[in-house]
Amino acid sequence: MNGVEVAAGVRVPVPAEGELWVVGAVVLDPAGRAFVQLRGPVRRLFPDTWDIVGGHVEAGETVLGALAREVREETGWVLRRVVRGLGVGAWEAGGLLRHSVDFVVEVDGDLERPALEWDKHPRFAWVGVEDLPVLLVNREPGDTVIHDIVAAALRPPG
Incomplete structure (x- = not known):
């Protein structure tokens, strides 16, 4: 699809008509850290939290x-x-059921200089296993979704 390679064994779902789907991408740098960005304080969903x-x-x-x-x-x-x-x-948010699928991906571009949507994401970071607790900051108790996705991405496959 448009030059995007999909590794063998990766399942890419096909949404049914009318379903709401959300996609997530975890980019890893050469040091094995995951890219995250901070959601701005005025975001309707999950303000001031780290996201993929x-x-x-x-x-x-x-x-x-x-x-x-x-x-x-x-x-x-x-x-x-x-x-x-x-x-x-x-998951449900704002009264709407959303289906989600997340992937570890490789990208082309300067990993040191992402072109963020600064009004939506005022900061970014590269996190390793030792940094995972920061992904729980400002999250509701029990909301470990982003933490868990990044932790899974940081684990070696297999």
Whole structure:
């Protein structure tokens, strides 16, 4: 799909008509750290919390198309390869059921200089296993979703 390679064994779901889907991308740097960005204080959902790159699949868009678009919009990088899946789930926010799928991905671009949407994400960081607790800051008690996705991405496959 548009030059995006998908590693063998990676399952890419196809949303059913009318379903709301959210895609997430965990980018790892050469040191094995994961890219995260801080959601701004005025964001409707999850303000002032750390997040991975991602967003909603728009009408008529595929999961891979949405993943590539979100990577480009939120970082300026170009999605090159989907390395592995991190799981499919469902969650509710704002009274709407959303399905989600997250991937470890490889990108092209300058990892030291992401082109953030600064009004939406005022900061970014590269986190390793020792940094995982920061992903729980400002989250509701029991909300470990982003922490758990990044922790899974940081674990060696297998």
